[in-house]
Amino acid sequence: MSFVPGQPVTAVVQRIEIKKLRQEDNLILGFSIGGGIDQDPGQNPFSDDKSDKGIYVTRITPQGPADKADLKMGDKILQVNGWDMTMVTHDQARKRLTKKKEDVVRLLVTRKSLEEAVKHSKGNFAKQ
Secondary structure, eight states: OOOOTTSOOOOOOEEEEEEOEEETTEEEOOEEEEEOTTSOGGGOTTOSSTTOOOEEEEEEOTTSHHHHTTOOTTOEEEEETTEEOTTOOHHHHHHHHTOTTOSEEEEEEEOHHHHHHHHHHHHHHHHO
């Protein structure tokens, strides 16, 4: 999915709710992110468009909270608890995800397999 800043975006999205795992004073999500407007988008292995500065899931802890919630490596995070994540720095995204007062994180993500499934279904619909 590529976009031009300031222009409307059409995306196939999935809502994911992750209940953080409490370990002493830490709340664990079980995933890592990469990307952000302050990072080099050419280093992002999940973006087809090497100018995309979005926030992507780069690692999932097996059997962790994110894995159990069906978050996938390569998912692009569009929102966190209603906050737009399409034009944030890496640090802003990290802080938004790891707020201590929030036991649950609600994500809006897009992934290639979602977009491909919709394209495939549209193709089959047109043939009928």
